[in-house]
Amino acid sequence: MGFLDKAKDLLAQNADKVDTAIDKVGDIVDEKTQGKYADTVDKVQEAAKKAVDKTNPQT
Numbered sequence: 321m322g323f324l325d326k327a328k329d330l331l332a333q334n335a336d337k338v339d340t341a342i343d344k345v346g347d348i349v350d351e352k353t354q355g356k357y358a359d360t361v362d363k364v365q366e367a368a369k370k371a372v373d374k375t376n377p378q379t
Contacts, residue, residue, distance in 0.1 A: 332376040
């Protein structure tokens with residue numbers, strides 16, 4: 321099993337935790353930038369969550 325396969329497995333096993341972390345990071349960025357880039361942050365959060373969903377065969 322290669323490094324990438326192992327990373328994908330770990331990501332799939334912890335998808336809910338990763339989604340929570342994505343939300344928290346987005347909230348921190350919004351807070352630090354005073355919402356100036358909120359639309360962009362939201363788009364990046366959605367893209368990151370879609371990437372996580374692709375690695376999880378249970379969804």
